[in-house]
Amino acid sequence: ETGVTQTPRHLVMGMTNKKSLKCEQHLGHNAMYWYKQSAKKPLELMFVYSLEERVENNSVPSRFSPECPNSSHLFLHLHTLQPEDSALYLCASSQGSSSGAEAFFGQGTRLTVV
Amino acid sequence: GDSVTQMEGPVTLSEEAFLTINCTYTATGYPSLFWYVQYPGEGLQLLLKATKADDKGSNKGFEATYRKETTSFHLEKGSVQVSDSAVYFCALSERAGGTSYGKLTFGQGTILTVHP
Numbered sequence: 405e406t407g408v409t410q411t412p413r414h415l416v417m418g419m420t421n422k423k424s425l426k427c428e429q430h431l432g433h434n435a436m437y438w439y440k441q442s443a444k445k446p447l448e449l450m451f452v453y454s455l456e457e458r459v460e461n462n463s464v465p466s467r468f469s470p471e472c473p474n475s476s477h478l479f480l481h482l483h484t485l486q487p488e489d490s491a492l493y494l495c496a497s498s499q500g501s502s503s504g505a506e507a508f509f510g511q512g513t514r515l516t517v518v
Numbered sequence: 519g520d521s522v523t524q525m526e527g528p529v530t531l532s533e534e535a536f537l538t539i540n541c542t543y544t545a546t547g548y549p550s551l552f553w554y555v556q557y558p559g560e561g562l563q564l565l566l567k568a569t570k571a572d573d574k575g576s577n578k579g580f581e582a583t584y585r586k587e588t589t590s591f592h593l594e595k596g597s598v599q600v601s602d603s604a605v606y607f608c609a610l611s612e613r614a615g616g617t618s619y620g621k622l623t624f625g626q627g628t629i630l631t632v633h634p
Binding site: 408410437445446447449452460494496505506507508509510511512 | 561607
């Protein structure tokens with residue numbers, strides 16, 4: 405399998421649940437990203453991992469906890485979410501050696517918090 | 519900081535009409551520019567890119583030219599199809615100083631609907 409794969413595609417969770425989103429890339433890239441896409445809002449960059457080290461955390465609430473165990477895998481651990489956290493969560497990767505590197509996106513996880 | 523501004527949508531066209539979606543940017547250095555497309559229920563796919571001034575990116579009949587003097591990267595297609603209905607995002611990537619990755623900044627997206 406090639407590209408960026410996200411699982412699950414859809415997730416419904418209660419506000420007291422704990423769940424995790426998974427992202428896997430088979431492109432040999434060295435940077436991975438989590439984005440949040442809400443209705444009628446621009447794409448929001450949440451976290452950036454470069455060489456498995458978190459290099460950006462854009463004021464994301466602590467109920468979102470990322471993990472990057474190796475260069476191919478990225479997780480987003482979720483706990484005690486709020487209904488306003490319902491959104492499409494997109495994972496991306498890039499080979500970030502120069503400014504010309506484009507990002508490749510997964511299909512996203514559609515999250516609904518009830 | 520960097521920013522990208524796209525024309526407000528939604529854009530509604532008839533099949534075979536000409537398409538233009540405007541995009542302008544603000545950046546401190548010399549960014550690379552991209553257009554991404556998102557079909558319903560899917561993630562973002564790279565449509566085309568340009569890495570330096572006067573470069574023209576093209577793919578699937580879509581084109582965009584990197585205009586440094588007007589800081590623009592407008593998307594055009596001569597004859598749209600129903601299958602082009604999607605959300606289009608303009609983006610730039612500028613390597614953050616001292617880092618080993620390129621950070622993407624997106625516009626707000628433009629919804630395109632093409633009717634038969």
